[in-house]
Amino acid sequence: MDRGRSDRGNRQRLKALKEKAENMSFTYPGSMRASVLTAPKQIEMREVDVPELEPNQVLVRVEAVGVCGSDTHFYETGKIGDIIVRGDVVLGHESAGTIVAVGRDVPPARVGARVAVEPQTVCRRCEYCKRGEYHLCRQVEFYGAWPIDGSFAEYEVIDDDFAHTIPHHMSFEHAAMAEPVSVAVHAVRKAGVTASSRVLITGAGPIGILIGQVARVFGASEIVVSDPIANRREFALGHGATSVLDPSSADFAAFDQHFDIYIDASGNAGAIIASIPTLRPGGRAVLVGMGGDHLEIPVAMIQHREITLTGTFRYVNTWPTAIELIASGAVSVDALITGRYGLRDVESALMMSKTDPAAIKSMVLPALVTGD
The missing domain is CATH 3.40.50.720 (NAD(P)-binding Rossmann-like Domain)
Structure with missing residues (x-):
């Protein structure tokens, strides 16, 4: 047997075992901080439950979330089209972060992966899903659109295959831009x-x-x-x-x-x-x-x-292309990011495009949370 090939195989197995051990040692959080829309033009910082993992899902520590015009519309009016906010909801859907835990059907090696999140879950069984038009799935659950909570929080869960691995050189802010690029x-x-x-x-x-x-x-x-x-x-x-x-x-x-x-x-x-x-x-x-x-x-x-x-209705099968366009520099996103805010400042982030003519894209960084 080729000695080099054997060594590489051993290193890969050791790496997988180490990642599995890290995953097993991770204490799944019971609660997290989130910015919650409680009524039009009213957001509160709250301690909320961390969603439980389904077997095919991963838990992502949110590192960056872009503010979308739809977030601002929900904040101002409480509705978009036929989607009406009828209770508390966490907004935000342009996110990226780090996988910190995985469901039982997901390879433990995914723990630690840096990912851009495609913010929707679909049934995978209907005619639209089967023919690759899953964005038209009638059972789609889109993040940040009531009653589905979104990404203005410290953690979120997503189906494993909708957590798209990003290159090591790509920042989380750039990875969050994969959603609008999509x-x-x-x-x-x-x-x-x-x-x-x-x-x-x-x-x-x-x-x-x-x-x-x-x-x-x-x-x-x-x-x-x-x-x-x-x-x-x-x-x-x-x-x-x-x-x-x-x-x-x-x-x-x-x-x-x-x-x-x-x-x-x-x-x-x-x-x-x-x-x-x-x-x-x-x-x-x-x-x-x-x-x-x-x-x-x-x-x-x-x-x-x-x-x-x-x-157009959102997007479908776009994330790999969007990530590649950003990573290669073919699409430039850095200059679009004109402001950064913590979870306590989500309201300011949501309204920046309305109050500052120079603002283009606001970014919410949960790690900027301060105070109790």
């Missing part, structure tokens, strides 16, 4: 962006910026981003956009039938209506931003030009 990847895939695509994006918030970067990676030759806020337009120019528009003064008619693809990341009805005529015959419009429940659209134009109009 939104962008799903949108760009849905839009069919390819080499030489001409793309219009409305909205230069975090998602719009990331969609522009991902569209560039997928081969788009022209990426025009529209946003009414000057500093966001400037930021977009440095992060994927080939040009920008101020919708308050731009003449969208000058782009009639110019773009192959239109992606909305604003949810603004006016932006959507103004942008659809910029699509060429056979173009595609993808709605990502959260807006009103109803929208008037130019049906005759959509029919005559055979424009495809669709929406």
Whole structure:
């Protein structure tokens, strides 16, 4: 037998035994600190029970959580669409951390793994799950959407295969950005962006910026981003956009039938209506931003030009791609992170995008918790 191969095998077995022993010595916490939404515009720091592990799940010590616009919407209004907050809930779903314990069906070697968390559990048995469209599962439980608790806490549990291992050089903050990058990847895939695509994006918030970067990676030759806020337009120019528009003064008619693809990341009805005529015959419009429940659209134009109009619902099978794009530097996320907060400051983090025009992405770091 090859001596080197034998030594390597012994080292791997010893490493696995050590990790198993560390897992067995870990004392599963009975409680943890969490920022709990108790009513619209009211969050309390509480000591809550740590969720119990199912056999196929892992316990993740949360290291970083990004603040999403949907978190802010839940905080302000207590609902998004037909999801209504009817009791206490922990918000947050853009998370990354370290696996500290595993269920009985999960290899003990996973303890210590640094992971980006895909924040949903699905039934794995329905027609949608079976054909790889698990995000459409009717039994999906999405983190931070009532009644499912999310990630603004010290720990969370997740199915083992939805805890995606990240490279050693990737920071937890960057790993938490795998969630919004996944939104962008799903949108760009849905839009069919390819080499030489001409793309219009409305909205230069975090998602719009990331969609522009991902569209560039997928081969788009022209990426025009529209946003009414000057500093966001400037930021977009440095992060994927080939040009920008101020919708308050731009003449969208000058782009009639110019773009192959239109992606909305604003949810603004006016932006959507103004942008659809910029699509060429056979173009595609993808709605990502959260807006009103109803929208008037130019049906005759959509029919005559055979424009495809669709929406996106979160993401599916995107995490490996998102992690690779961030890890390789193909998508830049560091400059999007404009503020860091502890669990006691979640309310400030949630409202930062509304109170500071320069804010783009706030990050909650549970380790910053201070006081009793």
